[in-house]
Amino acid sequence: MVKKYTWDESIATGDPAIDLQHKQFFVVLYDFAGALERGNGAKELRKLLIFLKYYGEWHFGKEENSIACFNCPMAGENIEAHKHYMVTIDSLLEQIRISGVSEDLAHSSYEKLTDWLVNHIMKIDMANADHIKSCKDGT
Numbered sequence: 281m282v283k284k285y286t287w288d289e290s291i292a293t294g295d296p297a298i299d300l301q302h303k304q305f306f307v308v309l310y311d312f313a314g315a316l317e318r319g320n321g322a323k324e325l326r327k328l329l330i331f332l333k334y335y336g337e338w339h340f341g342k343e344e345n346s347i348a349c350f351n352c353p354m355a356g357e358n359i360e361a362h363k364h365y366m367v368t369i370d371s372l373l374e375q376i377r378i379s380g381v382s383e384d385l386a387h388s389s390y391e392k393l394t395d396w397l398v399n400h401i402m403k404i405d406m407a408n409a410d411h412i413k414s415c416k417d418g419t
């Protein structure tokens with residue numbers, strides 16, 4: 281049984297553009313969970329990683345720009361975490377290049393990436409979003 285994740289209000293940052301972008305991560309990972317259940321994880325893994333690499337890069341750029349405007353206390357941590365994500369994706373792609381794909385690798389990659397995403401949004405993106413909100417509210 282593959283654990284599936286969906287976006288919900290408990291991880292809303294309140295920024296409609298950022299929330300929409302986060303939802304897209306969940307849609308793609310949810311689809312991949314379906315592929316894992318059908319035993320197609322190995323076949324789909326490379327495509328997933330390529331998407332997450334470029335989509336992640338684009339999203340992080342947008343997020344870092346809006347955060348930079350508001351001097352968020354966790355701005356640096358956010359950038360470091362994004363770098364960590366990119367390193368993780370690149371090392372998984374490298375692993376595939378060297379050793380090929382397997383269902384085991386597809387499952388462990390999925391767990392690693394969903395874990396990262398949920399924790400990152402809850403701990404860092406939401407804290408930055410709260411800071412931005414209070415700046416805008418003047419509190």
Ligand SMILES: [Fe+2]
Pocket residue numbers: 302339343401405
């Ligand atoms: Fe984000």
Ligand SMILES: [Fe+2]
Pocket residue numbers: 343358362400404405
């Ligand atoms: Fe982030």
